[in-house]
Amino acid sequence: MKLYYSPPSPFSRKVRVAAAVLRLSEDMALTPVDTLDPADPLRDKNPLGKIPVLETNDGECIYDSAVIAAWLDEQAGGGGVIPRDPKARTRALVLEALADGLTDSAVLIVYESRYREPQERSAKWLAHQGGKIQRALAQLEQVPPALDGTPDIGQIALACALGYLDLRFSGEWRAAHPRLVAWFDDFTQRVPAFAATAGEPKLNA
Amino acid sequence: MKLYYSPPSPFSRKVRVAAAVLRLSEDMALTPVDTLDPADPLRDKNPLGKIPVLETNDGECIYDSAVIAAWLDEQAGGGGVIPRDPKARTRALVLEALADGLTDSAVLIVYESRYREPQERSAKWLAHQGGKIQRALAQLEQVPPALDGTPDIGQIALACALGYLDLRFSGEWRAAHPRLVAWFDDFTQRVPAFAATAGEPKLNA
Structure with missing residues (x-):
């Protein structure tokens, strides 16, 4: 999977930290984007032009950061960063x-x-x-x-x-x-x- | 439970429609607030001063609208407005x-x-x-x-x-x-x- 992000973006950081806690970082390629550049591929992934966006290996694009975090938690088996209780x-x-x-x-x-x-x-x-x-x-x-x-x-x-x-x-x-x-x-x-x-x-x- | 909301707010409407689809509307008292009034009780419920906020019968305050919708879905047994698949x-x-x-x-x-x-x-x-x-x-x-x-x-x-x-x-x-x-x-x-x-x-x- 691929994360479209920018290094100082706080919402991108949230997802990167969650992925690390869930031990999924190694499966996540980091792709920096420029949210202000209309030609950046980001807008094809998320028409809002917002980061982060996670592209799965099936080519599905997931956003926003809360939805990505919940998806990653499921991939890791559940109950990691999203409590089960x-x-x-x-x-x-x-x-x-x-x-x-x-x-x-x-x-x-x-x-x-x-x-x-x-x-x-x-x-x-x-x-x-x-x-x-x-x-x-x-x-x-x-x-x-x-x-x-x-x-x-x-x-x-x-x-x-x-x-x-x-x-x-x-x-x-x-x-x-x-x-x-x-x-x-x-x-x-x-x-x-x-x-x-x-x-x-x-x-x- | 109590929903702090305003009638034209699109995020409040999302929660109200979800509650109706889940047949929970009758259990939800609607409490209009003024988001621009610093004295409105809203800011005690959510320091961001944003609507909607759902206050449960236990006095717990839930926001934002996506978190409220997921919570309501669970109250209704799950798989209502949030698909199980x-x-x-x-x-x-x-x-x-x-x-x-x-x-x-x-x-x-x-x-x-x-x-x-x-x-x-x-x-x-x-x-x-x-x-x-x-x-x-x-x-x-x-x-x-x-x-x-x-x-x-x-x-x-x-x-x-x-x-x-x-x-x-x-x-x-x-x-x-x-x-x-x-x-x-x-x-x-x-x-x-x-x-x-x-x-x-x-x-x-």
């Missing part, structure tokens, strides 16, 4: 949605500079997206998720969200969220694939 | 991601006017989001999904995406996509809950 599964998937939503807002803030002339930027929009990030961080700081055994997809998504804040916003989130910083350090130590997939800030994401 | 399930979830991505772009275009002063609007950004919608529609027009028996979550998401284009963009998509219009008409006839959840364009979404 219904309550634990729901908890993991809600955490994934929270972390992905945080990342979406961070990406929209980055895009505000990437796609717009200075006079087209909106303080109101930036504050709206920033508020989502701050409230999500505040809730997570109160009770960081427990970490033991195999990380689930919610925890992986959260680490990728925080890694993206580090990458694009100089780790500003750290000062006010010491328990989440401790959680992040613990995750990084437990899951070697996380440090191994750190992006290079120069590229698009 | 792995290939059919992946097909349904990828269609859901495509339709939701189309809806996300349509929402971003609507927000361009809602959040920004006229001089802050970007033709480049609008074209970027519009391109995603056009490419997604073009792919769907080539091979509209088959419809038979219980609609799956991908088909429900697609109907809600097209319904949102009708609501906010005066059905402009229809002229160039006759097969998708036929599909949409067929879906509307087969799934009475769809027409029953049509939004009122005055409200936020």
Whole structure:
């Protein structure tokens, strides 16, 4: 199988870390794409032009990152990064949605500079997206998720969200969220694939 | 259980239609929220301030719409709107991601006017989001999904995406996509809950 991705993309990282945890990385060829290039084959794989996309050996294209992660989990036999227990599964998937939503807002803030002339930027929009990030961080700081055994997809998504804040916003989130910083350090130590997939800030994401 | 939602929200509609197909609507109290009001209880339920959120009878809050739909499917015994067969399930979830991505772009275009002063609007950004919608529609027009028996979550998401284009963009998509219009008409006839959840364009979404 083939993963269309870009190195600093937080959603691509989520899938790469999940694949590593599931011991599927060796079967996954990494194909970098340029999401801004209309001629890039990406748009034939996913008309939305979003990454990551997983192309199976049968030529089927799977997206978005949550659907890919669930598919990989099944390929690995199930119960790896998606818990089998219904309550634990729901908890993991809600955490994934929270972390992905945080990342979406961070990406929209980055895009505000990437796609717009200075006079087209909106303080109101930036504050709206920033508020989502701050409230999500505040809730997570109160009770960081427990970490033991195999990380689930919610925890992986959260680490990728925080890694993206580090990458694009100089780790500003750290000062006010010491328990989440401790959680992040613990995750990084437990899951070697996380440090191994750190992006290079120069590229698009 | 309780659904925090707003009437014209396409992602809320997806969950409401899924609940109806699964015969769970009667157990779901509808609680309208105002996503723009900081004092609305919504932000205690989901710090992202996004709808829909499902609160279970145990007080657990579930989001986003894809996670809620999967949870409802389990409550109804499984295999309702989320196919049990792995290939059919992946097909349904990828269609859901495509339709939701189309809806996300349509929402971003609507927000361009809602959040920004006229001089802050970007033709480049609008074209970027519009391109995603056009490419997604073009792919769907080539091979509209088959419809038979219980609609799956991908088909429900697609109907809600097209319904949102009708609501906010005066059905402009229809002229160039006759097969998708036929599909949409067929879906509307087969799934009475769809027409029953049509939004009122005055409200936020």
